[in-house]
Each structure stands twice: as structure tokens, then as C-alpha cells.
Amino acid sequence: MIKKFSVVWLLLFAAVALKAQVEFTASAPKVVRVGEQFRLSFAVNERGKDFHWPSLDGFSVLSGPNVSSSSSVQIINGQMTQEQSFTYTYILMAQQEGTFTIPSATIKVGRKDYSTPARQIEVVQGQQQAQAGGNNQQNQGSQQSTGTVNGTDLYVSVDVDKRNLYQGEHLTATIKVYTKVSLAGFEDIKFPAYTGFWSQDIETPQQIQLTRENVNGEIYEVGVFKKTLLFPQRSGELTIEPFDITMLVRQQVRSNNPFDDFFGGSYRTVKKNVKSKPITINVKPLPANKPADFNGAVGDMDMVAAIDKTDIAANEAVNLRIRISGNGNMKLIKPLKVDFPPDLDVYDPKTTLKTDAGTNGVTGSVSFNYLIIPRFAGTYRIPPVKFTYFDTKTKTYQTHTSDEFEINVTRGENSEAQSSGVVQGVSKEDVRFLGQDIRFIKTNYELYKKKDFLFGSKEYYLIIFGSLALFIVILAIQRNRIKQNANQAKMKNRKAGKVSQKRLKKAALHMKNNEDALFYEEILKAMWGFLSDKLSIPVSNLSKDNVEGILKSHSVDTEAINELMELLNSCEFARYAPSAVSGGTADIYKKAGNIISNLNQKIK
Numbered sequence: 001m002i003k004k005f006s007v008v009w010l011l012l013f014a015a016v017a018l019k020a021q022v023e024f025t026a027s028a029p030k031v032v033r034v035g036e037q038f039r040l041s042f043a044v045n046e047r048g049k050d051f052h053w054p055s056l057d058g059f060s061v062l063s064g065p066n067v068s069s070s071s072s073v074q075i076i077n078g079q080m081t082q083e084q085s086f087t088y089t090y091i092l093m094a095q096q097e098g099t100f101t102i103p104s105a106t107i108k109v110g111r112k113d114y115s116t117p118a119r120q121i122e123v124v125q126g127q128q129q130a131q132a133g134g135n136n137q138q139n140q141g142s143q144q145s146t147g148t149v150n151g152t153d154l155y156v157s158v159d160v161d162k163r164n165l166y167q168g169e170h171l172t173a174t175i176k177v178y179t180k181v182s183l184a185g186f187e188d189i190k191f192p193a194y195t196g197f198w199s200q201d202i203e204t205p206q207q208i209q210l211t212r213e214n215v216n217g218e219i220y221e222v223g224v225f226k227k228t229l230l231f232p233q234r235s236g237e238l239t240i241e242p243f244d245i246t247m248l249v250r251q252q253v254r255s256n257n258p259f260d261d262f263f264g265g266s267y268r269t270v271k272k273n274v275k276s277k278p279i280t281i282n283v284k285p286l287p288a289n290k291p292a293d294f295n296g297a298v299g300d301m302d303m304v305a306a307i308d309k310t311d312i313a314a315n316e317a318v319n320l321r322i323r324i325s326g327n328g329n330m331k332l333i334k335p336l337k338v339d340f341p342p343d344l345d346v347y348d349p350k351t352t353l354k355t356d357a358g359t360n361g362v363t364g365s366v367s368f369n370y371l372i373i374p375r376f377a378g379t380y381r382i383p384p385v386k387f388t389y390f391d392t393k394t395k396t397y398q399t400h401t402s403d404e405f406e407i408n409v410t411r412g413e414n415s416e417a418q419s420s421g422v423v424q425g426v427s428k429e430d431v432r433f434l435g436q437d438i439r440f441i442k443t444n445y446e447l448y449k450k451k452d453f454l455f456g457s458k459e460y461y462l463i464i465f466g467s468l469a470l471f472i473v474i475l476a477i478q479r480n481r482i483k484q485n486a487n488q489a490k491m492k493n494r495k496a497g498k499v500s501q502k503r504l505k506k507a508a509l510h511m512k513n514n515e516d517a518l519f520y521e522e523i524l525k526a527m528w529g530f531l532s533d534k535l536s537i538p539v540s541n542l543s544k545d546n547v548e549g550i551l552k553s554h555s556v557d558t559e560a561i562n563e564l565m566e567l568l569n570s571c572e573f574a575r576y577a578p579s580a581v582s583g584g585t586a587d588i589y590k591k592a593g594n595i596i597s598n599l600n601q602k603i604k
Helices: 002-017 258-262 458-494 496-512 516-535 544-553 558-573 584-602
Strands: 024-027 031-033 037-044 049-052 059-076 079-094 098-102 106-109 112-115 119-124 154-160 164-166 171-179 182-190 197-202 210-215 218-232 236-240 244-253 266-275 279-284 294-307 311-313 318-328 344-346 350-358 361-374 378-382 386-391 396-401 405-410
Touching: 031 210, 031 218, 037 059, 037 106, 154 244, 154 266, 154 279, 171 210, 171 244, 182 266, 182 558, 197 350, 294 396, 294 405, 318 386, 361 405, 496 516, 496 584, 516 558, 516 584, 544 558, 558 584
Parallel strands: 031 119, 164 279, 294 386, 311 405
Antiparallel strands: 024 037, 037 079, 049 106, 059 079, 098 119, 106 112, 154 171, 171 218, 182 244, 197 218, 210 218, 236 279, 244 266, 294 318, 318 361, 344 361, 350 361, 378 405, 386 396
């Protein structure tokens, strides 16, 4: 009974220990209009009590606090987890222009009090929204029913955090969309090439999330397409090319039928091509007083060097590890030059890179591991290792220097008889009696007789005719191989359609399992594999840049080519925003089958 009671208490203790950490958060739009209704919500993931709401000066409280709760249960690998949430919601209306601070709200969970951070809400002058909660629908009336979209209602931009910097210093380029209209999807995306920069993408959510921002007194829904770190590779003026995209805008169509309005009305999709403005970046060259060991590292870095052994035997391995850490162009740092003594066998260093890209640059470390094997006994000194980088904070070159390394090597069992620069003594056991101290040349061997000249001999004709026969055999094998390759190309051309249908079946399986990323990847493999088999061109030699011209040379009409390019662009863009691709996976799957069938008939 006591044992059973202890087990129960142990399980309860484990449940409390594994309990999720209490989170108490507040959410509200960053910017609203005067007279607009919006939601202010406080959410906690545990049941609490004594909720105290903050002072809401500057806003009219239309409703609240309205309390709601939700819970979910998941069972994964036999383990059950439960999540619950309690939300306190207010419906507020902004009364006047300005920036207002909403103080912290407090709640007690168990015996501990929790509070939310203070939030700021900016109120701008403008017309009242049609709905509470910040839904931006006021422009979907007469303006959207015209079938056109103004440039002030929808545009894109490439924002950079620096326009003047040194060569090798990083800047962040953020591609954003600003909209006042309802978006249904995207197509024909052309990202900037970032010519003159080394680039690295920053991880962003696959699904674009829109947030409200105040732009010159106007409220826009703003979404981030992509963030990229750029490292200029040369000085001077560098231009970031425009970002080009075609957006699908969902517009409500006016109707005289009152039932259309009752059931939500009818809609149409309008295409709007938008392009950002080019941006000029002024890149300053690094100062001229570069140290001799500077190899292009720029940022804020540190260097540590160490060896794992100082006393070893000959032919044993020792490792010299150099680790550079910090923030900067870590991936562009080359192995450091170390002045090793000539009697050491040193192998090419193994490079280990551990970095993380964020808006503050690339942080992490790069390590170089030098494997050293001394072959002779003695004492070896490795001079201090130097690492120089350009510090972007102080605008000067900084040098880190390690200590000098000394390796003491003793004679091993299998080492050479001579050490580095030191003759080893010979013991009596090393001397062996050979029977005689002078060995005479042996005289019981006959000298070879001079052979006849090769020309005109049997061997001569055998070599001539043998070489000719070998050449004929090689020629026949090569001709047969060429014929087989031609037959294989024809066979792939005839069976291209059937093979691609098998590939599409894999995509269908991913679609059934809701594996969107694998689905789009399999569609791309099927399309490129079909084009490779049908055109008898390796996949590595095909790209979106040249496939259009190749298809035109096979007399494929422009409409079919455009459908193919649109499908390829949609599948590639789905890696960034799967939910933004118009039509969904089922539509993409159907289009892929139709395009393959159409091209299979047109390409001969």
C-alpha cells in the first residue's frame, strides 16, 4: 500500500515538473485609425484568478472583458499532452490621434503573479473601418469593382538597413509587400540577383503573415517575403535590382441582385504587376594600411588556438585547433597561415563551420584543425598564430595572437634512427656481426647476350598486326555504344510521358498526406524529368532561362510554353509561401498532368 502511494506521488510530481511554463501575453494592432474598432486580447495558458486589466485612457471600451477558453489534447507515441488557453478580450475604439501606451495587465496563476509587457498603439487620422478587429475591407467597394488597382493601394519594396558601409560588412535586405486590398495569391516572382554581393538567406516563416504599419499617415497590411544578408565583395556603388512580382487581387463585383450581397457577393481576380525601385549602395574600400596577414575577415571576432598534446613519441599525431568566433563574414574566412617547422608532416586543415544568420548578421564560429605528425625525435616550436580582421565598430584592423607552441617528441619504437638535426647514439645491441666486413661482387652469373634488332622480326609483325586488330575492336565497340545511346535516347523520348505519369503518382501520394513541400518538389522533378527525356538533354543542362528557347526550336507554341513556365514558378514560390499559391495542390497537380500530355504531343 505504501509502495503504491509512493508511485502515485511520484507520477504527480513528474506531471507537475513536465507542466508547461505559464505564459501571459497581450495582443493588439500596432496602428489604428481614429474611430476604428479593434480588439485588445490578454491570453494565459493556465487557469488563473484575480485578473486586473490596465487603464485604457484614450480609448472607448465598447465591450469587455469577454472571457473565452479553449483546450486541445494530443496523443503522440502513447504520450498524452493537453493544452488550454484562457482569453480576456476587449473591443475598443480610438478617440484621438497620437501614440498611447497600454500598461501591463496582471493575473495570478497558483501562488504566483504574472504580468504582460506594456504595449504602444499608434492612432492616425482616417476613416472608420467597416468592421471591428482591424480587417482592412473599406477599399473593396467602388474602388475594387473597377477592375484596376492603384499604385498607392498595392506596392512592394526592398528595404535595407544600411546604404553606406565598408567592403565585407553586412547589410540586411528585406523584401516587403504593402497592401490595402485583398490578395489571393502571387505568380511570376523575380527576386533580385544581388550582383556584387555574397548573399545568405535569413530563415523566415513559409507562410507570409500580414501586420499593420503606418506609412506616411496611411495604414497598410505589410508582409515580409524574404530577408537576405548581403556582403559586398567590391567597393564603389552597387545596385540592388528591383523585385518583380505579379499579384492576384481579389475584388468584389457589384451586382443588382440583392441575394448576391446576402450570400457574400461575387468576386473576381485581377492581376497586378508591381516592381520595387532599385537601390544604390555606397561601398567604401577598406583602409589602405592592411596588415600582411589580413585575409578579408570583417566584423567583430575573436581567435583561440590550442594543441591537444605537448609530449608525444615520433609518428604520433597531434592536433592544432584554431577557432574564430564572433559576428561577420564567417563563411568567407580562409584557413590561417601557420609557419610550421619543415620536419613536421602537416596535412590540409579540416574546416568546421557553425553559423546562424539573423538580422544582426552571421554569428557563430569557424574552426580549422591541423593534423601534425612529427617523424623524428626532438623539440619543435610552432610560432604564434596571428589572425587579423577589420573591426566595423572601431573602423580599424585588429590582430589576435596566440601563444607559441612547443612539442617535445621522444623516439618511438618505429621511428627513424636519426632525429631532426641530432644523430642518435648506437648501442652494442644495434651492432650485428655480418661474418665479413667486405662483400665481394658475385662472379657466377652469365652476362646477357645482345639480342637481334627488333625490325623485321616475328615480334615486330606481331606488334603491328596486334595493334591494328585492337584498334578495329575498339572502333567496333565505340560504334556499338553510340548506337545504343541513340536507341536509349529514342526509348526515353517515346516513354517520357509514361515515366512522368509515374512520377506524378508520387506527388499525388504526398498531396493525399498533406505533405505540401514534398508535393511541390515531386512536381518539379516530374516536369524537369519529362523535359530531359523528351528533349534528350540532361537535367543539369536545363534551366528556366534556356528551356523556353529549346521548346521554341521544337515548334512548341507560346501558350504552352507560358503555361509550363507559370507552373514552374508557382511550384518554386510554394517553398516560401505554400498557402499563397493560387488553386492549391489539386489544381497544380491537374495542370501538371495537362501540360505533360500537351507537350508530349507537340515535341517530336
